[in-house]
Structures are given as C-alpha cells and as structure tokens.
Amino acid sequence: MDFLQLAKSRYSCRSYKNVPVEKEKLEKILEAGRVAPSACNLQPFYFVVVTDEELKEKVAATYGGKWLKEAPVIVVACGDHSRSWKRSDGKDHCDIDVAIAVDHMTLAAAELGLGTCWICAFNAAKCREVLNLPAHIEPVVLLPIGYPADKGNPDRHGLQRKSLDAIVCWNGFKGA
Structure with missing residues (x-):
C-alpha cells in the first residue's frame, strides 16, 4: 500500500x-515513534507501554471512555518540557515533537493491521500520578493499540475532509 492509501x-x-498485540509488532510501532523527527533532534518524548x-x-479511568480498556495495549506518550526546544519567542515545541512521534506510531500500526485512537481529553495530572511520572514529564497522549473489532468508515476522507482549495494558499495567505 502506498503512503497516501495508508x-x-x-x-x-x-x-x-x-x-x-505481538511484541514484534509493538516494537515496530515504538521504533517508528523513536525515529520521528523532533526540533533540534532533542527527542523530548517517552513512551510508557501499559x-x-x-x-x-x-x-483508562483517567479518560472515562469504557471502550479504552478493551485495547490490549495503551501507550502513554509523554513529553519532557525541560529537554524540548523553545523558539526565540518562547514557544515550546515539546507537544509538537510528541505529536509527530505519535503520528508515526499510528501510521505504523495501521500498516500492521492494528487500530489506534488519539486521546488527549484525559486527566493528565491523575495519569501522571497513576504512572508515577516525575513532575517534568507530562503525559500528552493516550494511544490505545489493538486489532480493530470494527471496519471503520472507508469513505471518511471524502465525506469529512475539506478540499485542497479550502486549505491551501499559494505564495501568501488568502484564506479565512
């Protein structure tokens, strides 16, 4: 399958x-996250595999959705703000770096026939406590991984995505 199809x-x-989930598949997914690019190659991410x-x-209780505990694996993607690159105006790129790594992992999982779901609406403080994370390590994403029990919606991109013309501006911003 080519990348766009994936x-x-x-x-x-x-x-x-x-x-x-087979350990070999899980390790491939984690490796995809490990090799993800990060600002100044600082790699301010950690993956806690549960x-x-x-x-x-x-x-799962930090999120509340009962379906989450069905997944055989939950990866808690964390960021270390003390190690992340900060732009000259102070913007911290930690969450961006974690997001790139998680995106690599979701696509690697899909290629292996596994399902995932980004979860950001969870109680990060409670999750930090449950996992005994130090104060400088922030849980950013809960990523359940497992074999899908559903088929998903194969038409979702055509039905729910904006057209390229609606989101692409050439040689300067002309939108909104």
Whole structure:
C-alpha cells in the first residue's frame, strides 16, 4: 500500500478484539515513534507501554471512555518540557515533537493491521500520578493499540475532509 492509501485508511478505532498485540509488532510501532523527527533532534518524548490489566484500568479511568480498556495495549506518550526546544519567542515545541512521534506510531500500526485512537481529553495530572511520572514529564497522549473489532468508515476522507482549495494558499495567505 502506498503512503497516501495508508494515511486514508487509518481511522480512530474505538473497538478492539480481545487479542494480544505481538511484541514484534509493538516494537515496530515504538521504533517508528523513536525515529520521528523532533526540533533540534532533542527527542523530548517517552513512551510508557501499559499492558498490565490492573494498570490499564487505572490509566483508562483517567479518560472515562469504557471502550479504552478493551485495547490490549495503551501507550502513554509523554513529553519532557525541560529537554524540548523553545523558539526565540518562547514557544515550546515539546507537544509538537510528541505529536509527530505519535503520528508515526499510528501510521505504523495501521500498516500492521492494528487500530489506534488519539486521546488527549484525559486527566493528565491523575495519569501522571497513576504512572508515577516525575513532575517534568507530562503525559500528552493516550494511544490505545489493538486489532480493530470494527471496519471503520472507508469513505471518511471524502465525506469529512475539506478540499485542497479550502486549505491551501499559494505564495501568501488568502484564506479565512
């Protein structure tokens, strides 16, 4: 499958089969995150892999969606703001670097036939406590990974995406 087909086939999976994810596949997904680019190559990200059922319940409780604990794996993507690059105006690129790594991981998972879903609407303070994270490490994304129990919506890109003309400006901003 070429890259554009892969990107179009990836969707937010919220229903998982009760099938473990092979360690080799999980390591490929994590490797995709590891090699993701980051500002000044500072790599201010960490990936906490949660497979233990009791710990998974606690992490899932920071979100509230009952479907999350169905996933055999939850990766908690974290950022270290003390190590991330800051632009001259003070903008911290930690969250951007974590997002690039997570995007690499979601696409790697899709290529391997696995489903994922970005979750950012969770209680980060509680998640930090559950995982015993130090104060300078922020949980940014919960990323469930598993074999999809649904098929997703193959037409979602054509139906729910803006056209290129609506989002692309050539040689200067002309939108909004």
